[in-house]
Amino acid sequence: MWEYVIVGIVVFVAVAVAAWSLxxxxxxxxxxxxxxxxxxxxxxxxxxxxx
Amino acid sequence: MKDKHLTIALAGNPNSxxxxxxxxxxxxRQHVGNYPGVTVEKKTGSTTHGDVRLDVVDLPGTYSxxxxxxxxxxxxxxxxxxQPDVVIDIVDSSNLERNLYLATQLMELGxxxxxxxxxxxxxxxxxxxxxxxxxxxxxxxxxxxTIGHKGKGIAELLxxxxxxxxxxxxxxxxxxxxxxxxxxxHLQQLANLLEEKCGIRQRSRWFAIKLLxxxxxxxxxxxxxxxxxxxxxxxxxxxxxxxxxxxxxxxxEIILADRRYGFISGACTEAVTQSVEVRHERSxxxxxxxxNRYLGLPIFALLxxxxxxxxxxxxxxxxxxxxxxxxxxxxxxxxxxGESGADSVLRSLLVDGIIEGVGAVxxxxxxxxxLFLAIAFLEDSGYMARAAFVIDRLxxxxxxxxxSFIPMLIGFGCTVPGIMATRTLETRxxxxxxxxxxPLMSCGARLPIYVLILGAFFPERVFKVLGIYNVTNHALWxxxxxxxxxxxxxxxxxxxxGTLLKGEATPFVMELPPYRMPTLKGLTIHMWExxxxxIKKAGTIILAIVVVLWxxxxxxxxxxxxxxxxEQQRAIVQADAxxxxxxxxxxxxxxxxxxxxxxxxxxxxxxxxxxxxxxFRPCGFDWKISTATIGAFAAKEVFVGQMxxxxxxxEEADEESEPLREKLAAKYTPLIGFCIxxxxxxxxxxxxxxxxxxxxxxxRWAMLQVGYLTVLAWVLTTIVYQIGSRLV
Numbered sequence: 008m009w010e011y012v013i014v015g016i017v018v019f020v021a022v023a024v025a026a027w028s029l030x031x032x033x034x035x036x037x038x039x040x041x042x043x044x045x046x047x048x049x050x051x052x053x054x055x056x057x058x
Numbered sequence: 059m060k061d062k063h064l065t066i067a068l069a070g071n072p073n074s075x076x077x078x079x080x081x082x083x084x085x086x087r088q089h090v091g092n093y094p095g096v097t098v099e100k101k102t103g104s105t106t107h108g109d110v111r112l113d114v115v116d117l118p119g120t121y122s123x124x125x126x127x128x129x130x131x132x133x134x135x136x137x138x139x140x141q142p143d144v145v146i147d148i149v150d151s152s153n154l155e156r157n158l159y160l161a162t163q164l165m166e167l168g169x170x171x172x173x174x175x176x177x178x179x180x181x182x183x184x185x186x187x188x189x190x191x192x193x194x195x196x197x198x199x200x201x202x203x204t205i206g207h208k209g210k211g212i213a214e215l216l217x218x219x220x221x222x223x224x225x226x227x228x229x230x231x232x233x234x235x236x237x238x239x240x241x242x243x244h245l246q247q248l249a250n251l252l253e254e255k256c257g258i259r260q261r262s263r264w265f266a267i268k269l270l271x272x273x274x275x276x277x278x279x280x281x282x283x284x285x286x287x288x289x290x291x292x293x294x295x296x297x298x299x300x301x302x303x304x305x306x307x308x309x310x311e312i313i314l315a316d317r318r319y320g321f322i323s324g325a326c327t328e329a330v331t332q333s334v335e336v337r338h339e340r341s342x343x344x345x346x347x348x349x350n351r352y353l354g355l356p357i358f359a360l361l362x363x364x365x366x367x368x369x370x371x372x373x374x375x376x377x378x379x380x381x382x383x384x385x386x387x388x389x390x391x392x393x394x395x396g397e398s399g400a401d402s403v404l405r406s407l408l409v410d411g412i413i414e415g416v417g418a419v420x421x422x423x424x425x426x427x428x429l430f431l432a433i434a435f436l437e438d439s440g441y442m443a444r445a446a447f448v449i450d451r452l453x454x455x456x457x458x459x460x461x462s463f464i465p466m467l468i469g470f471g472c473t474v475p476g477i478m479a480t481r482t483l484e485t486r487x488x489x490x491x492x493x494x495x496x497p498l499m500s501c502g503a504r505l506p507i508y509v510l511i512l513g514a515f516f517p518e519r520v521f522k523v524l525g526i527y528n529v530t531n532h533a534l535w536x537x538x539x540x541x542x543x544x545x546x547x548x549x550x551x552x553x554x555x556g557t558l559l560k561g562e563a564t565p566f567v568m569e570l571p572p573y574r575m576p577t578l579k580g581l582t583i584h585m586w587e588x589x590x591x592x593i594k595k596a597g598t599i600i601l602a603i604v605v606v607l608w609x610x611x612x613x614x615x616x617x618x619x620x621x622x623x624x625e626q627q628r629a630i631v632q633a634d635a636x637x638x639x640x641x642x643x644x645x646x647x648x649x650x651x652x653x654x655x656x657x658x659x660x661x662x663x664x665x666x667x668x669x670x671x672x673x674f675r676p677c678g679f680d681w682k683i684s685t686a687t688i689g690a691f692a693a694k695e696v697f698v699g700q701m702x703x704x705x706x707x708x709e710e711a712d713e714e715s716e717p718l719r720e721k722l723a724a725k726y727t728p729l730i731g732f733c734i735x736x737x738x739x740x741x742x743x744x745x746x747x748x749x750x751x752x753x754x755x756x757x758r759w760a761m762l763q764v765g766y767l768t769v770l771a772w773v774l775t776t777i778v779y780q781i782g783s784r785l786v
Contacts, residue, residue, distance in 0.1 A: 010404040017407065021605035028599045029692070029745065 062110040064223055065140070069133060069164060070148030071157050072119030073443075075176040077101075078206035079148050080116040083216065107216040115142065121156075123163040124273060124311075128481045131275055137169055138279075143223045145169040146215065151181035151188060151203075154330060158322045159315075161197070165232040167264050171199050172222050174215050178203040186330060193329035198231040207577060234263075235321035237314060244298040245270065251291060256284035269295040270302075271311040344573055345444065354448035361441070362540060365432040367533040369425055374518070374532070376424040377509070381717050384417040403612070410706035411608030412601065418702030418718055419596045419695045422506040427589045429505060433471060434584035438576035442467050458551055462492045466547065469499035470540075471588060473747045477754055487559045491551050493755050494763050497743035498547040500540050502592070503694035507738045508536055510698050514719040515731035543739050546770070595693065603692050604699045610663040611703055616656060624653040658682075658704065677737060677772060678730045678779035687737060693744050729782040733775045740771035 066083075070076040084103030101116040117136060118129035137145065147164055149157040164171050175181075175190065190201040202218050204211035222228045237245060248266035252258045258265060268276035269291060281288040299310045308316075348357055388409050395405045436442050446463040453462055462483060469476030476496045480489045500508075512532045519531045555561070631637070631645045658664045659681075667681030674684040682704050690697040698718075705721045722731070742748070742764045751760040 010402060014403050014407050018605055018609045021602040021609075024602035025599070025606050025692070028602065 063113070064110055064144065064220065065113045065115065065142040066219055067115045067117055067136065067140075067142040067145045068148060069117050069137075069145055069160065070119060070176075071121055071150060071153075071160060072129075074119065074148045074150040074153075074157060075206040076119055076148040077116060079146075079174060079176060079204060079212070079215075080114060082206055082209045082212045083112070084114050107213075107220065110220060112216065112219075115140075120160060122160055123167065124271065134275070137164075137167060141169075143170065144172055144219045146172045146174050146219060148174045148176050148204075148206075151175040151178045152184050152186065154181070154186070154188070155319070155322050155326055158325070159318060161199070162235055162318045162321060165197070165199065166234055166267060168229050168232075168261050170222050170225075170228045171232060172215070172218050173197070173199050173201045174204045174211070175201055176204045176206050178211075179205050179208075189329040189331075193325060196233070196325045196329060198233040207580070235318045237317045241270075241302060241310075241313065241317075244301070248291075248295060248298065251294060252280075255287040255291065256280065258283070267314065270299060271314060272296075272299065348441070348444045349447050354444075355452075358445050358448050359537075359541070361436065361445075363533060363537045365429065365436070366536040366540075367529060368432055369428045370530050370532045370536070371528070373425040373428045374513075374530075377421055377513075380421040380424065381719075384413065384421055385717060387417070388413045406612060407605070407608060410612075411605055411703055414702040414706040414718070415604030415608065415699040416596055416601050418510070418698045419506060419600055420593065422509055422698075423589065423593060425505060425509055426502055426592050427585055429502060430471065430588040431581060431585040434581050434588075435576055438574065438580055438584070440573045452548065455552075458488060458491060458555065462488055462551075465492055466496060466499045466544075469496045469501060471502055473497050473499070473501050473743055474750050477747065477750045480754070485561070487555075487561045490755055490759055491554045491559050493751055494554055494759065494766075495547040495550045497747060497763065497767060498543045498550065498740065500543045500739055501694065502588070503744070504738055506695050506698045507690075508539060508735050510701070510719060510722070511731045511735050512536070514722040515726070515728040539735055539739055542736070546740065550766075550770075596695065600693060600695055600699055603689070603696050604703060607663065607689065607696075607700050608703050610666075611658060611661050613661060616653070616660050620656060620660075621653075624649055624656075663704070674772075676780065677775040678733050678783065679737075683726075683730075683734060687734075687741065690738065691742060691745055693746075694738065697738065727786070729779065729786055732782075733779045736778060737771050737775045740767060740774060742768045742771075 068076050068080055080101065080103060084105050102113065103116070104111065104113045106112065115136065117133040120127070120130045120133050122130065123134045123137075124130055136142075145164055147161045149161065161171070161173060173194075175188065178188075181188065190203065194201040200218050200222060202211055202215045204215055206212075236242065245263065245266050248269055249262040252262045252265050252269075265276060265280065269280075272295070277288070277292060280291065284291075302310045302313060347353060350357075391413060392399075392405060392409045395402050399405050436445075442464070445467060449463040462480075465476045465479035465483075467476075468479050473496050476499065477493050480492045480496075483489045483492060509532075512535055516531060516535060520528050521531075523529050627649050628646060631642055631649065634642065637645070659668065663685055664681065667685040670688065671679070671681035671684045674687070679687070682701070686697045686700040686704070689700045701722070702718050705718055743751075748760055748764055751763055
């Protein structure tokens, strides 16, 4: 039984983390993979309108 | 007492070593790429010098303070709105006249200025003797020599910055270019008008110059400051422009730029001498080959191939070792439960979910490290700028220029920063086109998929080229995949430029920075930064997704009745008196596999997979591959993790467990393997890329990007599979 409790908590946390990450990505708040790049600071900078 | 505080802005031309100086001052580790346009947005850092706290702002690299590009607007707005205490203009001493153009504009802007003559060692090697004292007097601005990457002159630079900040005469000593008797009286007239009508006392001359240059941003700013007089001011400026044009025979802004260059040229003639005649510098000699019309592209292709060759030949044995350790770990952890623990849910989570899922991603870390090391070497040495130059000719034919290729090169690491780097492109058409095709540049996150597939379906073969050099077929396959991506990007860009995004290519002069030997420290930092993020991603978001996928693959469990059917079959096999031990073992294995398959199909992930599988059937994918390709939308590496989970849930993990590669090889054909690589290369980008595309280009373009890439991936994969399966 205790195994199910541990697994339940882990899965719950994983769902929360995955959902939070998805939310942040789709709302543009995530830095994403920016660290793999020369311009990681630019990723969370304010949008500059170039239209 | 550390209550004194100073804001320093670092301005300078692209590739003048600004970010290196920023890093040297603040101790930060911002990436320095040896090609223009690395700093698109301003970056901040802080340090202390003596008892003063310094906030240092690294502005985007710009050639001038006009408003032609987004970097110029960002820099200029910062200087105007934030009014830093000191502006340090980082000047590439080896390219003085070009770099001092920005300095003249900063002087006109009336900011407290200090010039850092960076890369003074390169200038000396090129035979330039710069009389800083004289030049400083001529310009009315203090000058300090620095060598950013060695940290030389940084302390003196900060001392000088403090002195400038405390000097009330710092700006009034600066000398401006004189625009001659045709222009100066009109400039004065406009400046007076600005003071009179709008109450602009500070920088009235600079605003007058900008009005004469018909600078849209300045007109907008003035329109907000004094809306009732803006029309009068612009009409007056237009009248003066026409007057200048009729007298000088050229547009006002060209005449103004001409006079500035004249001012610089004059100052340099006074203060700079060339001790040796350097006709054929080292960089020029190398470029004669590297950017040669006929050799340039083959050399680029060869270097890309060598990158993959290095990645595979050095990295693969390490990956194999990692894979072995992963199996040992799974066996050891699984063994903690003993014989009776086969049905333990916690054991399955740890072994089948976390170790097999996250482990499948982590074992490729050595390859990622090597790939990023090689890319960092090409960037830091200055070759990537040449690659953009070489591709420029090709890009012109599709209506883009080489500058678009720089974001694409960055996209080899990760698409997200590549999209951010498109901000350096002047026109929206160029930006959108580049953003749309950028995901076709295969990012680092897709590398584990390729390596998994190559290892599973294409046995490694080493053969000699020219009888001396060992080449692995894996490197050739990877090279082929990357080249398919580049070719598709070029074709798609051509189609977009001919249809949705019609227009002429903007003219642009590609700057070629001199070659530099990358430092070991720089390479290590760049490689580690990127690798660490890969590891961090595997330990956070990928771990979370893998646990969720495991849960979806574990539940709902196969009912007792169905389990009893398999148990019954096992009992019948074991009771067969005519079969020998080997036959019994084989038949039992078949039953195990059938039960494993039934468990997966019964699970939530199996049901979802079965629903979407018909869509992917023409591509040769079964439901397992189909769900993994959908899961890869979260992050591309998830494909590998998900396959690891799917092929482990319900299996008994022990030291004898087959590696994922062998399980895949037993289940699918090399043709399907190639189709997986092709689909992963082309299909919709990960969700972070989509989000950034929405932010940078809007929903409409983001949806088009997702849509066209997915359709293209499906169509091409289907064609390859259908033709391939008939031929093979």
